[in-house]
Amino acid sequence: KAGVTQTPRYLIKTRGQQVTLSCSPISGHRSVSWYQQTPGQGLQFLFEYFSETQRNKGNFPGRFSGRQFSNSRSEMNVSTLELGDSALYLCASSADSYNEQFFGPGTRLTVL
């Protein structure tokens, strides 16, 4: 089975721009979660989508949003980028909530 894939792997943007990151879960997985990893704050939960609905949301501002498509692929969007948004964004998929999550390699976003 192919693992979780994320595109792009690296991204450089400037302040004020917006960005869209993509995640393809493992085949058959319906839950997709997003996490932000930074040296200062560690790994923080952004949101989870299940069957095209946001099921959980972390403590991030409204500039962070996401969606899930009928094939379970997910995108997250960050609008009006700030320097502090520079991070590794990780996507994880699982069959459902009573299963472990499998992580992708991440998208490293740098905001200049």
Next chain:
Amino acid sequence: AQSVSQHNHHVILSEAASLELGCNYSYGGTVNLFWYVQYPGQHLQLLLKYFSGDPLVKGIKGFEAEFIKSKFSFNLRKPSVQWSDTAEYFCAVNPGLKAAGNKLTFGGGTRVLVKP
């Protein structure tokens, strides 16, 4: 709100030494517990998990963890480490109810360096 704390930020040890990493969590209900590992240049991988049953769980690569409910702890152990165990280790907690979905809370991580 739930939280997870890992006692050590950095651990340095020699090959064949024993490893124990502490993890304590704060959460008012049933939990599912995980240890993830991030090897240099690689993505997060699951080492082991606890959902229910025997509180002593065995994972991959010779790792094991013990869930002590009364102490809200889930410590990771390995009797004899190898140089290839050099990595960052993360303890994580998820609400234990199926309806709650997935929203892992991670500890701050422990960087382990194994000297050959």
